Amino acid sequence: MNRTDWETVIGLEIHAQLTTRSKIFSGASTAFGAEPNRQACAIDVALPGTLPVLNRGAVERAIRLGLAIEAEIAERSVFARKNYFYPDLPKGYQISQYELPVVKNGAITVQVGEGEAAYEKTVRITRAHLEEDAGKSLHEDFHGMTGIDLNRAGTPLLEIVSEPDMRSAEEAVAYARALHTLVRWIGVCDGNMQEGSFRIDANVSVRPKGETRLGTRREIKNLNSFRFLQQAIDYEVRWQIETLEEGGTVQQATVLFDPERGETRVMRTKEDAHDYRYFPDPDLLPLVIDRAWIEEVRSNLPELPQALRRRLVEAHGLTPYDANLLTASKELADYYLAAVAAAGQALAKPCANWILGELAAKLNRSGIEIGESPVLPAHIAALVRRVQDGTISHAGAKKVFEALWTGEGQDVDAIIEAQGLEQVSDESALESLVDAAIAANPKSVEEFRAGKEKALNALVGQVMKASRGAANPQRVTELLRRKLTG
């Protein structure tokens, strides 16, 4: 038998915890880190007789996300009960949305890969629906019992479900990252993956290349980092292909990824899949969203990463790769835009280079967020301008940057002055150095006059050396050229 070429098919379900102050159906706080059960009120613990009342803030965030992914916002959507028994779900059902979700038919275009191999990929988003989170079970031993903390019960979630449009782990990670950037950008989710604010389930299947029907999928549950997402998919794809090539079959199943062993293992198979028996929740009326509300939310949306990326390429002349890096977070993009606003758009490129180069390296090394950077956008702008007008060399600018970073100085011009970094650009001051270099290097002069351009560099080098690096190399070059050809 010929070796089959396989195609990987991936769809993601992402649970984003919304940034509301209170819960989706009660007025209890959603703040992270409280003592167990201090933020679980009568509604959250499902005391008989309590009723849910929907949080306007949760709906508003769903609309924001829907608009940001160019989706339809349902004029009318319905909450349903998803029934299953688990002690961290005290009602015996989760309030979710089933047949009529609040958001449907969206899409997001993401950059995959780097450099020459980079390409754009559009991932369709089937739906996004509102639901409540469950509490937490603590399985440490309490005399053979399980402890239940219901602080998280009732925290609003938006479950964002993609179409099976991704064809590699790399594409899945690019999509998940883009969505992670987007939800933080528009302020609907804090994106904190350690705290579980952004959790990923990956549906993975393989099929022979050219086949149009989908293979049997397995769902990898609860991935809480992009690295695990990549590793889990890579392992799962290898396992499925091996299984099929050895003549086996893939059974539909829910699996868990074990980061320590780097492998997935079955949690439950199709036979013991839950039967959720969804039905409309009689405690909640249909959610109706009018056009005026949607337009109001739209008018408050910031420029989205995709649009900004396009603007940075078209109007600022950046590469798509740099534009992608600068729009990795709203904080970084705002920093860059503030620097360019101060420096002038003509200096956008050097601003981007300083931010993605020197500054990003420093931030990375010291684990500081861009918002806490001691070097401010105005500093970058001043630095770039002083390089541009020839006051300092690039090497001098690095020294100024260092002084700004350490806090040794706060003002670019003052640092240039204090450290004597100003280049000598004054012609009369340079002229004697240039004349001396010409006199001392007749061979280079002769070569240059004979048409050897490179010989000029040697002369420039001599002048730079004589000035101990203080001369402005551009001016020196001009002056030399004038004197030798004039």
Place this chain on the structure above:
Amino acid sequence: MPAIDLDRIAELARIELTPDSAAAFRADLQRVLALVDRLQAVDTTGVAPMSHPLDLPQRLREDVVTEADQRDALLALAPTAENGLYLVPQVIE
């Protein structure tokens, strides 16, 4: 009349059935299904599915924390609690 998998239904509802009560439940469920069959027979072409008997939109509350901490009072209602946690028979899925 469709077959009723009583054991499966009891399992989903976490209800334990004795042989006596099983017979009674089976008869009750059969009557429920018969009623559903009558409903299914109605022609609903062109009728929008109803998700709630009241023809009203959901009222929304502002996103404000209004609930004070009532942990101790709520924990006191539970059969077992310790260190601020509700305790339940051990569950490992």
